[in-house]
Amino acid sequence: MALIDLTDIEHLYSGAQKPVHALRGVSLEIDAGEFVAITGASGSGKSTLLNIIGTLERASAGRYLFDGQRVEATPERKLANLRANKIGFVFQNFNLLDHLTVFDNIALGLRYRRDPVAGRRERILSVLDRVGLAHRADHLPRQLSGGQQQRCAIARAIVGDPQVVLADEPTGNLDSTNAGQVMGILEDINAQGATVIVVTHAPSQADRAGRIIELHDGRVHMTRRRLT
Ligand SMILES: Nc1ncnc2c1ncn2[C@@H]1O[C@H](COP(=O)(O)OP(=O)(O)OP(=O)(O)O)[C@@H](O)[C@H]1O
Numbered sequence: 001m002a003l004i005d006l007t008d009i010e011h012l013y014s015g016a017q018k019p020v021h022a023l024r025g026v027s028l029e030i031d032a033g034e035f036v037a038i039t040g041a042s043g044s045g046k047s048t049l050l051n052i053i054g055t056l057e058r059a060s061a062g063r064y065l066f067d068g069q070r071v072e073a074t075p076e077r078k079l080a081n082l083r084a085n086k087i088g089f090v091f092q093n094f095n096l097l098d099h100l101t102v103f104d105n106i107a108l109g110l111r112y113r114r115d116p117v118a119g120r121r122e123r124i125l126s127v128l129d130r131v132g133l134a135h136r137a138d139h140l141p142r143q144l145s146g147g148q149q150q151r152c153a154i155a156r157a158i159v160g161d162p163q164v165v166l167a168d169e170p171t172g173n174l175d176s177t178n179a180g181q182v183m184g185i186l187e188d189i190n191a192q193g194a195t196v197i198v199v200t201h202a203p204s205q206a207d208r209a210g211r212i213i214e215l216h217d218g219r220v221h222m223t224r225r226r227l228t
Pocket residue numbers: 013014015020021022040041042043044045046047048049201
């Protein structure tokens with residue numbers, strides 16, 4: 001059984017002006033342990049699809065099974081719980097809290113989890129080490145470079161050891177060296193067993209994924225697996 005199983009997903013944004021049909025019948029399966037890149041032109045529906053996969057947004061129509069659970073039939077309270085325990089999010093703009101240190105920003109990744117408080121400090125220190133920020137634990141986000149801020153955000157996303165890491169243009173604000181480093185960390189997270197899904201429009205980064213899903217006008221235009 002696929003970890004993520006989407007069938008005929010439609011999404012309509014019905015704002016004040018004309019409604020936007022952002023997804024038009026997307027069906028796809030993603031297995032546990034895959035590293036998938038979602039690509040496509042601006043406006044093709046990549047972020048919408050990622051937000052639906054992450055249960056931040058509910059699809060207007062279609063069926064979504066996450067780890068066998070019917071998302072459309074799950075109340076919001078339970079979805080919040082699922083997100084806190086099983087999914088880590090990484091965004092283009094890092095979304096760190098300015099007034100908190102790197103350590104405390106990462107601690108936020110454990111806030112809504114049910115696991116015991118004992119051992120949290122060690123867990124945070126170990127993840128800081130993993131993203132190469134052990135020497136920056138007491139810094140504020142504004143004292144970090146963009147690449148370091150994104151590595152801090154990744155640490156926050158993975159500190160709870162999620163099954164799935166979803167990253168929306170995680171390298172969009174980074175130069176190529178930092179972008180390469182961030183992709184390397186995502187590869188490492190995947191190698192450790194997490195399913196990783198990255199939205200990117202950079203072909204050089206999409207090529208690092210095991211599978212590329214290209215959207216076009218709200219539909220899956222093409223799916224391609226890495227040859228090696
Ligand atoms: N909250 C919203 N309200 C109305 N329309 C929206 C909203 N969010 C996205 N859209 C529209 O839905 C379509 C798909 O948007 P989405 O952000 O998913 O595309 P994308 O492929 O991620 O684009 P980009 O690469 O520019 O980030 C676009 O036409 C966009 O304008």
